[in-house]
Amino acid sequence: MRHDTRVAIIGGGIGGLALAALLQRQGFLRVTVHEQAAQLARIGAGIILSGNAMKVLRRCGVEDALLATGIRPSAFTSRDWMTGGTSYLMPMDATAEARFGAAFLNIHRADLLRILVSALAPGTLRLGQKLAGIEETPGGVRIGFADGSATEADIVVGGDGIHSRLRAILLGEAPPRFTGRLAIRAIFPTARLGGLAMDDCTKWWGADRHALTYFMTGRRDEVYVMASVPGEWQGDDLSRPLPREAFLGHFDQAAPELRRIAEGAVECAVWPICDRPRDDRWFAGRAVLIGDACHPVRPYMAAGGASAVEDAAVLARCLDGFDTPDAAFAAYAATRIPRVAEVQRISIANTWMRGPTEDLDWFFGHDACTAPLAALEPAA
Numbered sequence: 001m002r003h004d005t006r007v008a009i010i011g012g013g014i015g016g017l018a019l020a021a022l023l024q025r026q027g028f029l030r031v032t033v034h035e036q037a038a039q040l041a042r043i044g045a046g047i048i049l050s051g052n053a054m055k056v057l058r059r060c061g062v063e064d065a066l067l068a069t070g071i072r073p074s075a076f077t078s079r080d081w082m083t084g085g086t087s088y089l090m091p092m093d094a095t096a097e098a099r100f101g102a103a104f105l106n107i108h109r110a111d112l113l114r115i116l117v118s119a120l121a122p123g124t125l126r127l128g129q130k131l132a133g134i135e136e137t138p139g140g141v142r143i144g145f146a147d148g149s150a151t152e153a154d155i156v157v158g159g160d161g162i163h164s165r166l167r168a169i170l171l172g173e174a175p176p177r178f179t180g181r182l183a184i185r186a187i188f189p190t191a192r193l194g195g196l197a198m199d200d201c202t203k204w205w206g207a208d209r210h211a212l213t214y215f216m217t218g219r220r221d222e223v224y225v226m227a228s229v230p231g232e233w234q235g236d237d238l239s240r241p242l243p244r245e246a247f248l249g250h251f252d253q254a255a256p257e258l259r260r261i262a263e264g265a266v267e268c269a270v271w272p273i274c275d276r277p278r279d280d281r282w283f284a285g286r287a288v289l290i291g292d293a294c295h296p297v298r299p300y301m302a303a304g305g306a307s308a309v310e311d312a313a314v315l316a317r318c319l320d321g322f323d324t325p326d327a328a329f330a331a332y333a334a335t336r337i338p339r340v341a342e343v344q345r346i347s348i349a350n351t352w353m354r355g356p357t358e359d360l361d362w363f364f365g366h367d368a369c370t371a372p373l374a375a376l377e378p379a380a
């Protein structure tokens with residue numbers, strides 16, 4: 001498509017910001033990102049960026065800043081929730097980086113977003129713009145926001161996450177599927193570990209729960225603890241504060257080392273873990289979805305953000321390589337759907353990196369910026 005195509009991206013999350021950065025670097029001149037939040041705050045959680053995500057983020061021009069801020073863990077370790085015994089240890093050393101083509105990085109999500117924003121042309125990100133509705137016009141699409149303002153674009157991209165408004169507009173209202181599990185989390189300074197030598201990045205596997213513990217900065221001064229535990233959720237709120245005692249209660253049966261790490265928590269939060277059944281309708285008319293808006297996964301493979309970033313890479317290539325939105329969107333969806341379906345399947349099974357049997361290369365080694373695009377059937 002022409003480089004003066006007006007591309008409006010809804011949602012300044014991981015996928016939306018990566019897409020904007022990639023399009024601008026490819027020469028698209030009229031890219032805007034419309035984010036509902038009024039400001040970017042350093043709240044949230046940690047995120048693991050595997051080599052496949054980092055290769056795309058390299059193309060966004062942010063690899064060095066990410067490496068300078070986050071941490072390259074020395075290894076990913078799988079341990080038993082109760083005994084602490086190690087079932088798998090994958091060194092994330094120079095050999096692994098050469099094998100996968102990029103580093104494996106852990107970082108605070110807000111640092112990732114801030115660094116992505118810094119890669120955008122000034123004025124690209126429009127804060128406080130919550131999508132309300134869209135309307136196709138003869139010349140494009142009119143995008144209306146909750147505050148009554150509106151803008152026009154040639155195409156609109158929904159990077160607006162698991163509760164995507166654009167998805168609801170295209171496919172109808174349907175709430176995400178609650179999985180019967182809660183994510184509990186805490187972030188705290190490493191000094192609270194009282195000298196305990198914590199491994200860089202560990203997944204603790206229990207019978208009905210698991211936890212991830214890792215540092216989020218290269219200085220190893222900030223710890224992230226996240227656990228998936230069984231539970232109920234009532235109400236529409238997306239997350240809630242969790243009393244520290246309730247948080248620690250979930251670690252009653254944990255190995256002493258895991259329990260000690262959890263005890264570092266001060267402020268804790270809980271939110272419901274949701275996904276959606278697979279649905280391959282990713283675009284309609286001038287609108288297309290990326291990331292959690294079209295394929296939210298359970299966060300058990302640490303692959304949802306990475307998949308959103310891969311979507312961004314493939315969609316950016318397709319917008320550059322095809323003449324019409326229809327052709328670009330069809331090539332994008334056909335390329336991405338089989339790979340994302342596999343990520344969804346593994347995320348539900350929750351087996352990724354539990355033991356040494358997994359083939360890691362198809363996921364970590366993938367480069368969405370260069371991998372072949374799906375061949376499309378010629379139009380009848």
Ligand SMILES: Cc1cc2nc3c(=O)[nH]c(=O)nc-3n(C[C@H](O)[C@H](O)[C@H](O)COP(=O)(O)OP(=O)(O)OC[C@H]3O[C@@H](n4cnc5c(N)ncnc54)[C@H](O)[C@@H]3O)c2cc1C
Binds near residue numbers: 049304
């Ligand atoms: C507990 C947990 C741990 C995870 N850990 C990892 C991990 O380690 N590695 C990994 O790769 N993935 C991980 N994920 C998954 C990952 O967070 C998501 O898959 C990823 O954030 C999806 O990116 P996105 O760009 O599609 O959406 P998001 O990053 O959710 O961004 C959506 C954006 O859209 C905005 N928005 C929403 N509605 C509107 C609207 N109406 N108008 C305008 N803006 C709107 C939101 O404010 C937000 O900024 C985890 C998820 C969870 C729940």
